[in-house]
Structure formats: structure tokens, C-alpha cells
Amino acid sequence: MSTIAEIEKVVVDFIIDRTGLPQEEVPRDKNLLGAGVLDSFGFMEMIMHLEQSYSLSVPIDEHVLENYGSVGAIVASIDRLLRAR
Amino acid sequence: MKICSRCVLPETFPGIHFDEDGVCQYCLRGDAIDRAAIRRETESFLASIRGSAPQYDVVVAYSGGKDSTYALKYLAEGFRLRIAALTIDNDFISETAIRNARSVPSSLGVDHYLIKPTAGVLRKTFRKSLEEPIYGTSALSRASAICNSCIQIINTQVLNFATRYQVPVVAGGYIGGQIPSNTGVMKQNLAASRTIRQEFLNRLKGILPDDALRYFVQYGGELEEVTVINPMTYLALSEESIIAEIQPLGWMLPADTGQSSTNCQLNDYAIASHMDKHHYHPYVFETAMMVRLGVMGREEALGRMSKVPCTDVTEPIRARLYRD
Numbered sequence: 272m273s274t275i276a277e278i279e280k281v282v283v284d285f286i287i288d289r290t291g292l293p294q295e296e297v298p299r300d301k302n303l304l305g306a307g308v309l310d311s312f313g314f315m316e317m318i319m320h321l322e323q324s325y326s327l328s329v330p331i332d333e334h335v336l337e338n339y340g341s342v343g344a345i346v347a348s349i350d351r352l353l354r355a356r
Numbered sequence: 357m358k359i360c361s362r363c364v365l366p367e368t369f370p371g372i373h374f375d376e377d378g379v380c381q382y383c384l385r386g387d388a389i390d391r392a393a394i395r396r397e398t399e400s401f402l403a404s405i406r407g408s409a410p411q412y413d414v415v416v417a418y419s420g421g422k423d424s425t426y427a428l429k430y431l432a433e434g435f436r437l438r439i440a441a442l443t444i445d446n447d448f449i450s451e452t453a454i455r456n457a458r459s460v461p462s463s464l465g466v467d468h469y470l471i472k473p474t475a476g477v478l479r480k481t482f483r484k485s486l487e488e489p490i491y492g493t494s495a496l497s498r499a500s501a502i503c504n505s506c507i508q509i510i511n512t513q514v515l516n517f518a519t520r521y522q523v524p525v526v527a528g529g530y531i532g533g534q535i536p537s538n539t540g541v542m543k544q545n546l547a548a549s550r551t552i553r554q555e556f557l558n559r560l561k562g563i564l565p566d567d568a569l570r571y572f573v574q575y576g577g578e579l580e581e582v583t584v585i586n587p588m589t590y591l592a593l594s595e596e597s598i599i600a601e602i603q604p605l606g607w608m609l610p611a612d613t614g615q616s617s618t619n620c621q622l623n624d625y626a627i628a629s630h631m632d633k634h635h636y637h638p639y640v641f642e643t644a645m646m647v648r649l650g651v652m653g654r655e656e657a658l659g660r661m662s663k664v665p666c667t668d669v670t671e672p673i674r675a676r677l678y679r680d
Binding site for chain 1: 370
């Protein structure tokens, strides 16, 4: 089972890879779309990357704005899905 | 201005940094993508999908420009798929490009659909795209604000077409650098996509009028996911070879679409506005990738990126954009 810190590293590494942002500038508490960190293409790709990384299929009812609100929200959502497995 | 010593990315490009030899992080990382493997994966997938859906195997986002025309030809001739080509006319599509969009699908045995949103509403949308902070750095590093709005509308309409006709595969003519990924076969969950679009739509409310918002609404249906493919990302062809391949289909190079587009007359104004505001060319990321892939020489790329469309060219476009 991956820890919260490990999941966060996967998310943050993805963002760094796509944006060139230094690690310390990746916002943990901001809406990634609203803050312009990722565009919609990049965000979709991140979800697919997480599904592949954890062999998950995120259920339809989990695709809600609250779960996408920030790095923290995304990590919590993935952690919850992994625990429920 | 400092420019990467290997590609053409300038110091004004968001998030750029250089090593002591003046090489940017993208060049240092190299082209780690195995295009041959992506091509094999995508072609194996394409060979397996014929006849799997009610009416169409694939819907292609078809602008009538050279890249999507080549992608259409590649899919139609290479895999004998049942294809729908969908064109969104943003009211700035050159007449030659519209003729291309009408004639090429027919010569390839492909059904063609054309959506023409209300011109005045689109002009309002494009103006607001320039004037309001709708797009963040990530989106703007790959396309101008106007192009981002156009792309959002096109992608939404293509997904809605796929949903309506139960088409399991969506294809585009995006080249490397225009989209974040160079993945070949990409599953896209439509519920996730709707949620992301809803977030975007929430930001647009209060900026765009309701009659514009409707073009950004992705609706639901029975289809749960689509597979997205962009063959041009792994085919990596030069512009000259693309044009040579598509001209026999009756495709003609428009003379009125500026220096960077083969379909849209608004493009030069979008580029000039972007360069004025952000100080880098909105095509620079994809052009840098073309240099890295060897499909464009660095000198040619530098020449293209240094050209700002002049006022003589952009003023008539601006006047048309702001005429109401």
C-alpha cells in the first residue's frame, strides 16, 4: 500500500515533468486548473497517469470537483480508493 | 534574448531553465519517447476496431489544415475505418480551407460534418479570451488564448459527437508539443472529462455570455470512455512532406492564413497579441520539439519564431474581430 507521501510524490513529479516548475513551486493547496498549473489536457493526462500507476479505475461518481480541488484533494481521493480496494 | 543553444526555447518561456552550456531542460531530458513503439501500439489498436461501433469507428477533429488532413488520410487509407470528420467553422476559416474540408473527406470516402457556431458569439468569445485571464500559464505555453478557446470548443464538440453517435475513438491532428503527452492510445474517461470541463465552465461564467457558454458544455450519455489518438505525434513529418502527400487529394494551400496556419485567418492576430503580452511565440514549444525531432532545422525555426506578424497583416483581422 502506498503512503500519502508516496502518492503525493507521484502527483508532484507528474506536474514537475509537465510544467517545468521547481518542486517548491508546485502548489499543494490550490486548484491546479484554476491556478493555471495544468490545463485540461494535462489534468486528464494526470488522472490517466494515476490510474495506470495504481492499476485503478476511478469510479464515475468519484469524478467530482471536490476530488480535483488541489494536490491534497487528489492525493486523498487516490488514497481512499486504494484503501477501499 | 537568451535562447536554448540546441532548440529555440527562449528565456521568456514559462518555467524554462538552462544549464551552463545554455541548454534547456527539455533538450537535456531528450526525446525519451519511443515513437516506433507508440506507432506499433496505435496501429495494432486501429487494426482491431473496425466495425466495433454502431455507425463510426472514429471521429476525427478535422480543421481542414494540413496536419488533420494528413491524419485523416492516414486513418482512412491505412485502416479502412468508418470515419466521421467533424469541422468547426470559427468564422475565420479561409475559404480555401473550407473547400479543403469539404472535398478531402469525400475523396477519402469519409463522412463530413460541419458545425458553424454563431459568428458574433464566437467573436465575443475570442475577444474575451484576449482580455480576461481565462487561461493559465500551462495552457498559454502551448497555444495563444484565442487558440485555446477555439481548441476547447472543438474538443467539446468532438466529444459530444462521439457521445451522440457512440463513437469509441476520437482522433486529432495534434503534433508533438501541441498537447502535453505524446502517448499513442489514450483512454479518456468521459465523466472525468465532464468534471474538468465543468470546472472550466465555472470560471467562464461571468466572463462569457450564456450564448457562448453552451459551446463549452460537454454532455453525458451512455458512452463512458473514448480512446484518443493523435497519429501526427509519432509520425513526426516535415511540413513539406505532409503537403506533398495531401495535395493529390485535392488539398490546396491557402494563401490567406498567415505564416503559421493552413486554415485560420485569425491566427496571425492571435500570435501577435500573444507575443505582445507574453514575449514568446505561442508556437515555440511545438517548434522546439520539431527541432529536437529533426523535422525542422534550428535556423529555419529561429527565423519563424522571430517573425511577429506585422500591423498591416493583423489590423484588418483585429478590425474584423472587433466589428460588433
